[in-house]
Amino acid sequence: MRYLPLGALIVGATCAPVFAAQYLTAEQAQQLMFPDATAFRPQPLSLTTAQMQQVEKLSALPARSVQWRVVAAFKGDSLLGYMVLDDVVGKFELISYAVGINPDASVRQLEILAYRESHGGEVRLPAWRRQFVGKRAPAIVLDAGIAGISGATLSCRHLTDGVRRIAAIAQVALVK
Numbered sequence: 001m002r003y004l005p006l007g008a009l010i011v012g013a014t015c016a017p018v019f020a021a022q023y024l025t026a027e028q029a030q031q032l033m034f035p036d037a038t039a040f041r042p043q044p045l046s047l048t049t050a051q052m053q054q055v056e057k058l059s060a061l062p063a064r065s066v067q068w069r070v071v072a073a074f075k076g077d078s079l080l081g082y083m084v085l086d087d088v089v090g091k092f093e094l095i096s097y098a099v100g101i102n103p104d105a106s107v108r109q110l111e112i113l114a115y116r117e118s119h120g121g122e123v124r125l126p127a128w129r130r131q132f133v134g135k136r137a138p139a140i141v142l143d144a145g146i147a148g149i150s151g152a153t154l155s156c157r158h159l160t161d162g163v164r165r166i167a168a169i170a171q172v173a174l175v176k
Contacts, residue, residue: 020116023124026071026098029111030083033100034073037080043072051172058137059168061161068169081108082174084166088158090117095155099132099163105170107132107140110163120152123159137168 024032030040045068047055052063069085082101087094093116100108110129115121122128131146142148142160149156 020093020114021121022114024098024111024113026083026085026113029098029113030071030073032111033083033098033109034080036075037073038076039074040083041072041074043070043082044068045070045169045173047169047173051169054172055165055168058171059161059165060138061165061168063169064165068166070174079103082170084169085113086162086166088162090115090120090155090158093117095123095159097159097162099166101166101170101174103175104136105167105175106134106136107163107167109133110159115155117155120149120155122149122152123155128156132163135167137164137171140164140167 030037047063047066047068052066055063071083073080073083081103084099084101085096086099087096089095094114095112095116096114098111098113100110102108110132112124112129115124128147128149132140135145139145140160140163142157146160
């Protein structure tokens with residue numbers, strides 16, 4: 001250590017450990033959610049002011065954005081559902097995730113794409129993510145149908161809110 005420059009010691013002492021982990025790409029998530037799909041088509045979604053108000057009312061959350069990243073999954077000409085991509089803040093860092101939505105606007109699947117927090121990665125566990133399957137907004141609520149995880153409180157809360165918002169968007173803007 002006596003040969004390291006003083007600057008290297010200072011930088012090494014002040015850097016926090018990095019915990020980011022990329023688990024899936026968006027393409028891998030869509031294949032997991034819709035294994036029978038023969039085609040995936042990007043379907044960017046722009047909400048109107050009226051739709052944003054409906055989403056806020058249905059989800060009891062701010063609509064947060066006009067623009068949403070959506071991919072439609074098809075088997076031949078039949079719509080299998082949608083995958084909506086989003087990010088929420090865990091405690092300090094972003095959690096990137098994808099929600100599979102059935103044609104009836106119920107949740108098909110939740111996948112964590114990237115998790116950047118030092119704690120709370122248990123939200124990736126299949127048993128926790130399965131709690132969302134079949135649910136629709138506004139019934140997606142932490143501690144009222146969705147169990148939290150000790151030590152991952154904020155990650156659970158923010159992901160649950162994000163999935164509820166996406167389910168509301170699906171009901172308002174994706175289901176015809």
